[in-house]
Amino acid sequence: MTMIDTTELTKTFNGRGGCRGITLTVPEGCIFGLLGPNGAGKSTFVKMLAGLHRPDAGRAALLGLPLGRPEARRKLGYLPELFRYQDWLTPAEVLRFHGQLGGMRPRETRGPAFRSRVRDMLELVGLAEAADRRVGGFSKGMQQRLGLAAALLLDPELIILDEPASALDPVGRHEIRNLLKRLRGQGVTVFLNTHLLEDVQELCDQVAFLYEGELLASGPLHELLGGAGDGRSGGVNWRFRLGGWLPESWANLQEAAGGTLAARLRLLEADERGDALLTAALIDREQAGYLCALFIGSGLTLYESGPAPNSLEDWFLRMAHTRQGGDRP
Structure with missing residues (x-):
């Protein structure tokens, strides 16, 4: 099943910002990463999927159902980027409230089965020992963990997470990464909007890149990185560090x-200072040698020349710089 399917999905604010013409497919059972610089339109896109923004144009489906259908929403878990729970509630009370928002009757949320589910969720996100504390005394990281428990409470088939690890320390981020891997192993589809590229590189099967509201690239992560990050095939991704620029x-x-x-x-x-960093998607090493001679012949100093690691950060920067230069990658 296709879990998310959008065609020309568009939302702007008085004709500005937002995102335009996003056509994207997210298959079942994967972790999908949404990337882009600040202001790229990622949160706008996520909020349309979650039903918090109404699209201006285009269409979208969740779990094969049109966007906004109650049947699809019941199978969706959502963690927003900015949220805060009432200070006077305990984690169990927050989850009970979310159960009722999800369609459960108040009597059901006070039954033994639901109480057991709440305990399991708090244990899963590392808040079992804080179950009876007031949320007002929670750190940002603890709030984030509670938000994740709320997103997972009703056993969703698709979860949309907007910056889920932004307030967590390295230990917390490691635990959340392991949790998301377990969810994928259970068949849950995870749609992840994050600025933490190392999390994306470790977790995601597929990614999409938004820039100024437009979708510039999408596909399996290994294919995008293997293509030297510029949308073209090439045998060697080469890096040159130069002086005298x-x-x-x-x-x-x-x-x-x-x-x-x-x-x-x-x-x-x-x-x-005259230092520059260049990359090139080359067919072979002979082209790299030709470029080295070209740089030196142009009066530049060649400090470094060699195969560039296909890291997600390199790919991200190349995508952004290419777009800033006025060309689509």
């Missing part, structure tokens, strides 16, 4: 490299 150096190199090879070059960064 001048404002006109980029245009000069583009002209000197010419054609297809120039199109494979990416300028990742250049600072006022």
Whole structure:
């Protein structure tokens, strides 16, 4: 089953911001990561899926049902990015309230089966010993754990998590990563919106990249990283660190490299000291040698040349810099 399916989904605010024309498919049983810089439209997209924003255009389906259908919502768990529970409640009372919001009768939420479910959820997220404390005394990390317990309470088939580990320390993040892996193993589909790239690289089977409201890339993570992060196939992803960089150096190199090879070059960064970092998706090592000679012949100092690790951070930065340069990757 396709758990999330959107076609040209659009939401803007007075014609600005938001996201536009998002066509995306999330298969069953995977962890799917939504990436992009601040202001890319990620939270707007997530809120449309959760029913908190009404789309301006396009269509979407959750679990094969049109967006907003109660049957789909009952199978959805959602952890928003910014939330706060009433200070005077205990975790058990918060979960009882969420059970009723999910359609359970008050009498059901006071029964032994539900009380056992609450204990299990608090144990799962590491809050068992805080079950009788007031939420007002919780740290941000404890609040986040409680929010995750609420999202998982009614045994959803799909969970949408908006920055689930943002307030957690390294130990907490490790525990949440293990929890999400267990959920995937149980067949639960996880849609993860996060800025923590190391979590995405460890957890996610597929990712999508939003920039200024547009979807620039999506697909299996290993395929995106294996394609050198620029949307084109290439045998070797090569990195060059240079010195003596001048404002006109980029245009000069583009002209000197010419054609297809120039199109494979990416300028990742250049600072006022004249240091620059470039990458290129190359066919073979001979092209790397040709570029090294080209850099030196252009008066630049070659500090480093070698295969670049296909890390998610490198891919993320290349996607953002490419878009800032005015070209789609």
